[in-house]
Amino acid sequence: QVQLVESGGGSVQAGGSLRLSCAVSGITGSSYSMGWFRQAPGKEREGVAAIDADGNTSYIEFVKGRFTISKDNAKHTLYLEMNSLKPEDTAMYYCAQLAVIVPAHQALGYLIYPTMTFWGQGTQVTVSS
Numbered sequence: 001q002v003q004l005v006e007s008g009g010g011s012v013q014a015g016g017s018l019r020l021s022c023a024v025s026g027i028t029g030s031s032y033s034m035g036w037f038r039q040a041p042g043k044e045r046e047g048v049a050a051i052d053a054d055g056n057t058s059y060i061e062f063v064k065g066r067f068t069i070s071k072d073n074a075k076h077t078l079y080l081e082m083n084s085l086k087p088e089d090t091a092m093y094y095c096a097q098l099a100v101i102v103p104a105h106q107a108l109g110y111l112i113y114p115t116m117t118f119w120g121q122g123t124q125v126t127v128s129s
Contacts, residue, residue, distance in 0.1 A: 002026045002118040004095045009123030016085050020123060022078040022095030030073055033098045033107035036080045037119075038091035047111030048093070049080060050104045058104040062088070085127045092122040 008020040020036065035050035049069035050058045057069050068081040078095055096117040098107050110116045 002097050004097065004118065004120035006093065006095045006120045006123040009093060009125045011126040011128065012085055014086055014127055014129050016127070017081070017083045018085065018125060020080040020082065020093055020095075020125075022080075022120060024076045024078065024095075024097065031101050033102055033104055034071065034078050035096050035098070035107055035111045036069065036078075036093055037096055037111040037117075038089075038093045038125075039122075040091040043091075045112045045114075046091075047108045050098075050107035050111060051078075052102070052104040052107060054103075056104040058108040060108070082125070085125075087127045087129045089125060090127050091125060093125050094119045094122045096120075 003026045005023045031053045033050055033052040036048045037045050038048055039045045049067055051069045051071055066084045070079045096111055096119040099116050
């Protein structure tokens with residue numbers, strides 16, 4: 001089993017920045033893509049960013065140029081740097097490991113499927129205008 005623990009969420013004003021971290025432990029595999037998805041109250045899960053084993057990344061259009069996903073394999077940690085935050089970014093953010101080996105652009109789409117991911121408890125991000 002994979003355990004993922006997110007941290008770094010908080011409340012910021014529009015235009016502010018946050019850096020989310022995700023500590024990964026348990027049975028993990030560096031071949032599997034990882035990513036971040038978010039879910040706001042009453043809304044569907046939305047894949048935000050993904051990174052594959054080769055370090056390739058993929059983002060949804062709304063966060064391109066503002067968010068950066070990265071990982072430190074030695075520390076078993078996944079990151080999401082979020083800049084120029086907007087109120088529309090308000091949501092619970094979850095770190096996820098895919099249960100399949102796919103490139104980043106496919107992983108981004110798979111993040112919305114609970115049966116294809118392991119995920120943590122989430123960290124809340126609130127952006128006020």
